[in-house]
Amino acid sequence: MSDGQRSPTDDGQIVVSGLTKQYRNVRAVDDLSFTVAPGRVTGFLGPNGAGKTTTLRMLLNLVTPTAGTATIGGHRYADLTDPLRHVGAVLEASSAHKGRTGINHLKVICAAAGLPKERAAEALALVGLTPAAKRKFKGYSLGMKQRLGIAAAMLGDPRVLILDEPANGLDPEGIRWMRGFLKNLAHEGRTVLVSSHLLSEMQLLADDVVIIAGGKLIRQGPVQEVMGSMTKGARVRVRTPQADQLTAALRGASATVDVDEQGTLLVDGVDAPAVGRAALAAGVELHELSTERPDLEGVFLELTAGKAGIR
Numbered sequence: 001m002s003d004g005q006r007s008p009t010d011d012g013q014i015v016v017s018g019l020t021k022q023y024r025n026v027r028a029v030d031d032l033s034f035t036v037a038p039g040r041v042t043g044f045l046g047p048n049g050a051g052k053t054t055t056l057r058m059l060l061n062l063v064t065p066t067a068g069t070a071t072i073g074g075h076r077y078a079d080l081t082d083p084l085r086h087v088g089a090v091l092e093a094s095s096a097h098k099g100r101t102g103i104n105h106l107k108v109i110c111a112a113a114g115l116p117k118e119r120a121a122e123a124l125a126l127v128g129l130t131p132a133a134k135r136k137f138k139g140y141s142l143g144m145k146q147r148l149g150i151a152a153a154m155l156g157d158p159r160v161l162i163l164d165e166p167a168n169g170l171d172p173e174g175i176r177w178m179r180g181f182l183k184n185l186a187h188e189g190r191t192v193l194v195s196s197h198l199l200s201e202m203q204l205l206a207d208d209v210v211i212i213a214g215g216k217l218i219r220q221g222p223v224q225e226v227m228g229s230m231t232k233g234a235r236v237r238v239r240t241p242q243a244d245q246l247t248a249a250l251r252g253a254s255a256t257v258d259v260d261e262q263g264t265l266l267v268d269g270v271d272a273p274a275v276g277r278a279a280l281a282a283g284v285e286l287h288e289l290s291t292e293r294p295d296l297e298g299v300f301l302e303l304t305a306g307k308a309g310i311r
């Protein structure tokens, strides 16, 4: 699709502002604000019941907010004249008429949305399902159903993709494929918002993260920045046969030194080059000197601890 068909203000940015959803006695989403930039994969993270699905459903006009707004390229989803050409969404494993072939399933969607039926074969090719085009949906594996769901989302060549837990139930090969596919969409300049509780996966996939718990924003920013902003930042691992000497030297340089069961020193408060210099100055032999960074899992648990409640 040519960009000429899109409004010039449609940069594909998602803006969530003061978004709130109150169910009878559950505040599923609570005054949530964040932005999602085009050209990047944004991981939308939170423990079970954090409010991720409710937020995505509000973005897509499937749930009415109690308060606040959510816009995509400056427009509410409900105001988009041709939504499938702007936003592709995969909310759960694709469901389709069991006896219908993959290609026919997509053709039906094209017909309903006023898209050219040639898009069906193109979208199937995009997700690598061409060989299974004429197989019936009931014979599709979970991975193939996920791909078909993505193909359906891609029919309108949308600038914005919103996916709720797309890696759920996929095998490692399927997850690797999904990662490459979504990264590629972002490289093309599209906005890709992916919810997940698979933190390790987000570390490999996402450029930015939005972390929520108990319906509230906990943190947002580039993955590296969010990780780097943690109080428990990087620490230095050191192995040396002269542990006591090095510990004394480092404590003199106001570092904090712990020792693990293997006798490895774990140093906080100074970086690896500083540890190396302190060792050299003290004439201490080093067998290992490395920097240990907290992974997203640790960061996430620390950030959301106690905030999730029982939902």
Ligand SMILES: Nc1ncnc2c1ncn2[C@@H]1O[C@H](COP(=O)(O)OP(=O)(O)OP(=O)(O)O)[C@@H](O)[C@H]1O
Pocket: 023, 024, 026, 027, 028, 046, 047, 048, 049, 050, 051, 052, 053, 054, 055, 197, 311
């Ligand atoms: N239709 C509804 N009526 C009442 N409560 C709801 C409804 N939908 C969601 N909730 C509640 O809102 C909260 C947020 O749910 P939501 O599904 O958005 O979280 P989530 O982060 O997507 O969780 P998960 O990872 O488990 O899917 C939960 O406490 C849930 O029980």
